[in-house]
Amino acid sequence: MWPDSDVEELVTGEYIPVRVHVRDQADEFQRLGEEYGAHWTPSVLMLDPSGEERHRMEGFVPVKEFIPNLELGLARVDFSGGRYDEAESRFRHIVDNHPDTNVAPDALYWAGVSRYKATDDPAALQETAAALNEKYPDSQAATKGSVWQG
Amino acid sequence: MPIRWNHDLDAQLSRAREAEKPILLDFSAAPM
Numbered sequence: 001m002w003p004d005s006d007v008e009e010l011v012t013g014e015y016i017p018v019r020v021h022v023r024d025q026a027d028e029f030q031r032l033g034e035e036y037g038a039h040w041t042p043s044v045l046m047l048d049p050s051g052e053e054r055h056r057m058e059g060f061v062p063v064k065e066f067i068p069n070l071e072l073g074l075a076r077v078d079f080s081g082g083r084y085d086e087a088e089s090r091f092r093h094i095v096d097n098h099p100d101t102n103v104a105p106d107a108l109y110w111a112g113v114s115r116y117k118a119t120d121d122p123a124a125l126q127e128t129a130a131a132l133n134e135k136y137p138d139s140q141a142a143t144k145g146s147v148w149q150g
Numbered sequence: 151m152p153i154r155w156n157h158d159l160d161a162q163l164s165r166a167r168e169a170e171k172p173i174l175l176d177f178s179a180a181p182m
């Protein structure tokens with residue numbers, strides 16, 4: 001996935017990229033692997049600016065899924081920082097642009113949560129539950145959101 | 151643009167805090 005130009009553009013523009021190599025940096029790999037619970041390659045972690053993990057991918061992930069996972073990491077960084085409007089926008093971007101990927105149901109779920117956190121309006125959760133039921137009825141996100149249905 | 155990987159997380163964490171930018175941490179076995 002790394003030679004892909006869209007991945008390179010997204011990573012270069014939005015993240016500070018750090019690579020720890022299992023053999024060439026064996027001691028560092030051991031230390032950071034313990035710290036972050038990453039004991040297998042490839043493992044790609046998305047950290048907020050304070051170093052807290054907000055999302056990860058483990059094992060091979062194809063480009064079609066890799067890009068929305070990178071975007072999900074950015075959305076979760078915004079969410080954890082209390083920037084709920086920005087987080088919602090990023091989550092909805094994933095749903096709109098990558099609707100058939102594995103992360104889309106979660107993105108829709110968290111878009112609704114972000115909206116609710118920003119507005120305190122329960123309708124945001126009810127609308128999200130309905131949307132999950134319509135678009136991704138068999139997803140775990142739809143199950144989680146089912147408690148919001150009026 | 152090819153990704154210019156850094157290899158010192160501690161140094162980049164300082165940079166991340168200053169720039170308020172997230173970090174992509176890749177545990178890799180790919181050729182360096």
